[in-house]
Amino acid sequence: MSAARRPRLAWAPLAGVALGLAAALLFFQFKTRSVDLAAYADDLSLLSQIKQLDAHWELSAMKSRIGLNQTYDPLVDPVHALRALPQQLRMLAARPEMGGAQRAASIAAYQRALQAKIGLVESFKSHNAVLHNSVAFLPQAARDIGSAGARQRRAAALAFEILLATLIHQQGGSAAPAAAIEEALLRLARMRPRLAPDSAQSIDLFAMHVRTVLREHALVGALLERIVRAPTAQRVDAIGAVLGAGQERAVQQLQQYRFYLLLFAAALVALLLYATLRLLLSHATIRRGNEALQHANDHLESRVKLRTAELAEAQQRLIEAARKAGMAEVATNVLHNVGNVLNSVCVSAGLVSQQLRHSRGAGLDKAVALIQAQGAGLGAFLEHDAKGRCLPAYLASLADAIGAERRALLEELDSMVRWLEHVKEIVATQQSYAGASCLVELCRPAELIDEAIGMSAAALAHDQVALGTDFEEVPAALLDRHRVLQILLNLLSNARQAMAATPRPPRPGRAAIAVRLGAAGARALRIEVADHGTGIAAADLTRIFAHGFTTRKDGHGFGLHSCALAAREMGGRLSVHSAGLGCGATFTLFLPTDGQALPEEAST
Structure with a gap:
């Protein structure tokens, strides 16, 4: 047990004893107040009033007998009071220790005697009335x-x-x-x-x-x-006797309660004296502890100053590290986006190289060598020789094939030029972060999506991934063209890689990747890129946009993080939904159409 807890435990029994004594004092104080001796005098007065009413009632009967009372009202008026007054006794409450049972029996006996007397008075009234009527009639x-x-x-x-x-x-x-x-x-x-x-x-x-x-x-x-x-007066005296006995018991009980009250008060005073002595001793101990605490506090202040200086130095190092980490993150995002573009450039370059290796232009060299070998007999060769007669048609078909190859190569070169222009824009966008945060222009969302699909077409064709579109009528909007392209290219690249990683083809008549465009309110649009690839586990959905997190073995975790940041910088939001592994994934991009940031509920 620690030294800090010992005083608290020593005071706990003392506090319990004090609370017990205080509760006992309150209990006996309540008991002494519950004995109302002042009510005894009131009850005696009430009994005296009952006896006076009873005697006055008998006197009224005698007056009626000799004709002093002209009416019988004096015989009727006291009856209600004589019935009600005994019920008003306060001292003899309905408690056994206060004579409650005896009180009830005495009052019941009084009520019976009173009821019998009332019957006698009623008979007296009737006979006395007959008597007086006859006496009054006799003279006549x-x-x-x-x-x-x-x-x-x-x-x-x-x-x-x-x-x-x-x-x-x-x-x-x-x-x-x-x-x-x-x-x-x-x-x-x-x-x-x-x-x-x-x-x-x-x-x-x-x-x-x-x-x-x-x-x-x-x-x-x-x-x-x-x-x-009639024994009504005796019954009232019996009630008075019960009242006196109850009063005597109440006085004895009151004296007992007062003795207990004095005893517990003395115990409480002794406990308070003991607590005062303990408090004085504790005060001396606390004073010594305060002196030690003050000394430790002075030493602690010097240590705090030293630690504050160390924290300031560490904070400066953290600021420098954060700045370098920010620079590294920007560079990582640039490299990732450029890498996505260079992947497509490499695919296009591979297609160009493959077309050049399998070009039918070598057949032209053979035809030219055959013509040169004929010399002066070229006309006869073309007219009479079987190979000569086929040579013009072969040259015509060869010219058509070379023209088609030339047009395909030019298209691939144009695509490579667009990819390289996009690399230039990526670098320029990252350089512009120090200035304007967003370069918006009026764009048609469908055209932006078509451009992103066109830039990804070679890679999709190389991996034999089918893509379908579903565009609603959406008007032109103020958008950051190159950031939107960057996000769409990343989403299309992720969807293509998800489809390439799953051996299970989509159901017949269903595209492997679906791109949808629609409105998301009065001032927002929604672009969805859905695939039927490997899908995303439920535990990974909450951190899919975290920097450095990836679900692919060869991934780096930079693309989706940069896309989410770009969407937020444009005032929009990028979200993801997946039913689980093997169920594909749907990425939804919400963008404002007026260049103003969307409220949170508008982008969900």
């Missing part, structure tokens, strides 16, 4: 009994006594007055046969309402007593 019923006659007056007096006793009983509620009232009602009933029919009916109605008051009074009193005895 008593007045209806009294009329003219002594008998009716005694019955009316007894009815008013019963009314007074009933009202007193309704207010007091003792059992003795109820029995006395029943006895008085019996006496009143015995007077009924001696009274007028209307008074008899009034006595029956009066007695019915008195008995209703007595009956409903007893029922209302019993209901009111049951309402007062």
Whole structure:
């Protein structure tokens, strides 16, 4: 283990312990905040409010009983609050450690007691209403009994006594007055046969309402007593007891969390003190390291200056070598292009030499020697001798043959002159690189291709390679004539050599080399040279135009590289496509027709 890594590894456990302590502190801090003791006072206040509402509810029932409340709204209004308030308790959350289960059971018991009390209040309301209606009707019923006659007056007096006793009983509620009232009602009933029919009916109605008051009074009193005895207040006290127990547990848990918080805080402080001591020691070590580093830096600056001087010298040597390499590449391109032309010149010279060796001009020498041998007897020889008679026809045919040979030799000589002119142009073009980069002129692309084919015709015929053309109508364009010729001659030479290297002839009716001309957009033309020769491997397609790369054993790798450079200098592009070895190759030359460089997409 290196000395540079030892401090980092020593600090890693310390950082892990510190992160653990910090996480524990955050956890216990969160736990202490989760215990909301302030909610305990709110819950106590809420329970007190519930008890007050319950007591006020019972008081409202008593007021309704004695008629102080004109309506039953005070008995209805507290019901919704008494049902909803217990659900608002915050301290007793639904957690086992905070008494959640006990809280739910206590509230459920309270809800059952409350529901029973609500039923009692509803019964109280109905019976109390009947009671008050009968009490309110009794004075009128008593007045209806009294009329003219002594008998009716005694019955009316007894009815008013019963009314007074009933009202007193309704207010007091003792059992003795109820029995006395029943006895008085019996006496009143015995007077009924001696009274007028209307008074008899009034006595029956009066007695019915008195008995209703007595009956409903007893029922209302019993209901009111049951309402007062309803255990809602005890259920609220039970909820308060659960609340107190939960609060006590929360306080104990809070004290425990605070103890843990103090313990971990002390551990973290001790760790920070230890880390501070380690930092002080590390600072001294770093200071010594910085001093050593400064010394090494001073030494390094002197070494950098020395290396900079050496690099400057090496750069100067590289510049000189690059200049020489550029000169060598230019010379190589010139020699390669000139070599291609000289190959054709040599082919033409060989044809001329072959034609001269097999010329029929030697037959003319023999004919002249035969004529000279006859001397003065030439006329007789021509007239009577069989050879003499054939001699004029032989001389005529010999003259025709010599004329045809002369014309063929002149054509080959003209071709050699064009090749030599092209050599001159190649040299002149390379010399002009120091000046204008491109000499354009208005040319017809079809004529340029025909000229290149004509200059390569002898070599193609020598290797017995058939060539076909397919030209579209393309207008004249601004082109560098000699550079285009240089590219076409190289492509035709490569295609011819590819066909010569393959023993497999093309299918019948198909040319070995095809030259096509067409448009490639509004301001570009396309020239294709396709062969059915050896083809190019897929791995070689990406470097076929590299300087020095060749797929032939006797090749040098200069031709296609110079052609690609020439196409780029004219603003065009040279591309290649091959399906693989044995499948031939197609080279496509894209050129601008207006002398301006083509955009990248226009030349693909």
